[in-house]
Amino acid sequence: MSDISERRKPPRDESRRDFLYYATTSAVVVATGAAIWPLINSMNPSADVSAQAVVDVDLEGVGPGTRITVKWKGKPVFIDHRTTERIELAQEDDTVPMIDPEPDAARVQRPEWLVVVGVCTHLGCIPLGQGGSEPVGDWDGWFCPCHGSHYDTSGRIRKGPAPRNLDVPPYEFTSDTRIKIG
Numbered sequence: 001m002s003d004i005s006e007r008r009k010p011p012r013d014e015s016r017r018d019f020l021y022y023a024t025t026s027a028v029v030v031a032t033g034a035a036i037w038p039l040i041n042s043m044n045p046s047a048d049v050s051a052q053a054v055v056d057v058d059l060e061g062v063g064p065g066t067r068i069t070v071k072w073k074g075k076p077v078f079i080d081h082r083t084t085e086r087i088e089l090a091q092e093d094d095t096v097p098m099i100d101p102e103p104d105a106a107r108v109q110r111p112e113w114l115v116v117v118g119v120c121t122h123l124g125c126i127p128l129g130q131g132g133s134e135p136v137g138d139w140d141g142w143f144c145p146c147h148g149s150h151y152d153t154s155g156r157i158r159k160g161p162a163p164r165n166l167d168v169p170p171y172e173f174t175s176d177t178r179i180k181i182g
């Protein structure tokens with residue numbers, strides 16, 4: 001295998017992938033406080049899933065290499081505090097042929113933070129890759145097991161039937177350690 005291939009599959013650091021039970025505070029329903037989004041392998045939006053239009057996320061303590069999932073409008077949003085290696089993997093591939101070409105810089109506001117809607121753009125399954133033991137696909141991003149879509153470290157579709165990259169939700173940094181989604 002080439003050096004490139006080796007870089008596609010860096011040594012796994014299971015600890016850094018440990019899922020954080022992560023609290024978010026709705027800017028809309030302040031009184032209700034936190035919403036918890038546990039590790040999700042499947043999701044059925046249901047009546048009890050509130051459609052919080054704006055979610056304030058505290059990133060304090062989310063170290064490099066950690067991925068967390070928060071809920072926004074009833075959907076999972078993946079937030080990846082990308083390592084330098086993951087950033088480089090994404091940027092190095094900016095010019096290679098892709099199903100839905102898009103430079104990494106167009107998908108992030110700050111290179112170290114990737115924020116994407118965690119819903120496969122094929123038929124809506126929740127891609128794997130957030131949890132420590134989950135497959136991350138051939139590009140160290142996410143893997144949708146429903147029909148085999150592979151996403152890279154920028155959330156771009158690289159292989160499989162999904163027609164486009166994972167969506168980037170509207171969000172903004174309200175400080176160095178907080179973002180507001182929605």
Ligand code: FES
Nearest residue numbers: 120122123144147
């Ligand atoms: S829903 Fe993800 S590959 Fe089909």
